[in-house]
Amino acid sequence: MADLHVPATIQRFGQTARRDAWWVRPLVVFTVLSAFVIYATWAALQGVNYHYGSYLSPLYSPELFGKSSHAWFGPLPESWPAFLPTSPALFILWAPGLFRLTCYYYRGQYYRAFAADPPSCAVGEPSRKYSGERKFPLVLQNLHRYFLYIALFFLLILLYDVWKAMWFNDAETGHERFGVGVGTIVLAVNVVLLGGYTFGCHSLRHLAGGIKDRLSGRPIRRRMYMCVSCFNRRHMVWAWLSLVWVAFSDLYVRLCATGMLTDWKILL
Amino acid sequence: MIMNAEFQIWRGGKDSAGRFESYSIETTEGMVVLDAVHHIQSNQAPDLAVRWNCKAGKCGSCSAEINGTPKLMCMTRLSELPVGQPVTIAPLKAFPLIRDLVTDVSWNFRVKKKIPPFRPRKPDAPDGTWRIAQEDIDRVQEFRKCIECFLCQDVCHVLRDHQQFESFSGPRYMVYLAALEMHPLDVEDRIPLIKKENGIGLCNITKCCTAVCPEEIRITDNAIIPLKERVVDRFYDPIRKLFNLFK
Numbered sequence: 439m440a441d442l443h444v445p446a447t448i449q450r451f452g453q454t455a456r457r458d459a460w461w462v463r464p465l466v467v468f469t470v471l472s473a474f475v476i477y478a479t480w481a482a483l484q485g486v487n488y489h490y491g492s493y494l495s496p497l498y499s500p501e502l503f504g505k506s507s508h509a510w511f512g513p514l515p516e517s518w519p520a521f522l523p524t525s526p527a528l529f530i531l532w533a534p535g536l537f538r539l540t541c542y543y544y545r546g547q548y549y550r551a552f553a554a555d556p557p558s559c560a561v562g563e564p565s566r567k568y569s570g571e572r573k574f575p576l577v578l579q580n581l582h583r584y585f586l587y588i589a590l591f592f593l594l595i596l597l598y599d600v601w602k603a604m605w606f607n608d609a610e611t612g613h614e615r616f617g618v619g620v621g622t623i624v625l626a627v628n629v630v631l632l633g634g635y636t637f638g639c640h641s642l643r644h645l646a647g648g649i650k651d652r653l654s655g656r657p658i659r660r661r662m663y664m665c666v667s668c669f670n671r672r673h674m675v676w677a678w679l680s681l682v683w684v685a686f687s688d689l690y691v692r693l694c695a696t697g698m699l700t701d702w703k704i705l706l
Numbered sequence: 707m708i709m710n711a712e713f714q715i716w717r718g719g720k721d722s723a724g725r726f727e728s729y730s731i732e733t734t735e736g737m738v739v740l741d742a743v744h745h746i747q748s749n750q751a752p753d754l755a756v757r758w759n760c761k762a763g764k765c766g767s768c769s770a771e772i773n774g775t776p777k778l779m780c781m782t783r784l785s786e787l788p789v790g791q792p793v794t795i796a797p798l799k800a801f802p803l804i805r806d807l808v809t810d811v812s813w814n815f816r817v818k819k820k821i822p823p824f825r826p827r828k829p830d831a832p833d834g835t836w837r838i839a840q841e842d843i844d845r846v847q848e849f850r851k852c853i854e855c856f857l858c859q860d861v862c863h864v865l866r867d868h869q870q871f872e873s874f875s876g877p878r879y880m881v882y883l884a885a886l887e888m889h890p891l892d893v894e895d896r897i898p899l900i901k902k903e904n905g906i907g908l909c910n911i912t913k914c915c916t917a918v919c920p921e922e923i924r925i926t927d928n929a930i931i932p933l934k935e936r937v938v939d940r941f942y943d944p945i946r947k948l949f950n951l952f953k
Binding site for chain 1: 771773774775776788791794796799839841842861863864866867868869870874887888889890892905907908909910911912913914917918926927931932934935936937938939941942943
């Protein structure tokens, strides 16, 4: 389109005629995302107090190697090099982390809040070369669908964690007994919110039916597309609620494990 | 209720240094910004250039930047704007100024000409025409609401700030391309074009286009991202590529 050049006035960084508090939203996004990343990194590096009885922190699930009863393959082998990380969270947290990092919604938000690209609509941005998502590393954002597949698998594991969180050790008989604690509800809400976020994923919407120009005569596919589209309309809400609740769930389990909080049993 | 209000309107042509000029008028309940501009044009500045047509938010002519935000002048009520402060009205920033509030948006029409038009499949109904199920056309009908006001083009930072007019077609034409690509009768393949010439990879989905659309088309969610996903299918999904080899 070489013959389509249009000259126009470029705004300086932050220059705008907008009168509203346009900077509030990117500031809130910057604060909440930074707080989450700092907390999740701190929690992941701890390697302790991530489980309490039948509860397992979602930041550590699935626990592949670890000392708790939740570990799939038991403790780390003794031959594990000492300089490598040992916290179970570090083996798995990359997957949900990359799912959110490559999420279409979050991309738009962190480009604004962290890169000021643009800081807000109709607000001038720093002068620099721009290639969008066409070059490395941002071209890798196109792999989002692969992290979606992993996220769907993780969702099943977290659902199983909720089931396990419904079984408590009976001190009198020594057997497991069905019950519901506050922690069970916290972990269940976590799965619901993560489910709402994952099932509204734009890539899932595409795979469910967006890929097709015609959905008539494909009732199941059409139903799936409608269902994902329904979640997708509130993708932003699900994204933020699920993010905050994951951190809260970890904090709840952590506080119970350290004895700073008592887990009330609602049904036992 | 009659109130006095101040308007600062951009005055100037492409060859002269422009500036905001102040006008005070008495406003009445229910007035929109375009009413105020017409009042100023009739009584104080008869040479004020402004493009308008329907006054009903359907022709897309009266696009401007009101208090710094791209909006249709005919659909912006004065009661929505902060009271007691002058209302600034400026031309669209992304396009070359002709005079006052009028910009040259002809670049958009030149982009449109370069997009391969609708090409239907062979008629498959006994009467030599086609049948389309409503559920197949629902998605596309949202895109048909576009009034070509070019507010989305104006606010898009790829055009507005990065000036990538040569490599990016802008949100308006992503909507147009989505309407063609998702049409159940269309058989033209525009995916390589969408990736290269239309430059969909330049969009970083900050949703400003969606925010300013007066027709409330979910441009990013329903047009741009689905097109991005189709481009991923073709160019960035190694497993799909492998699968297609054995098809």
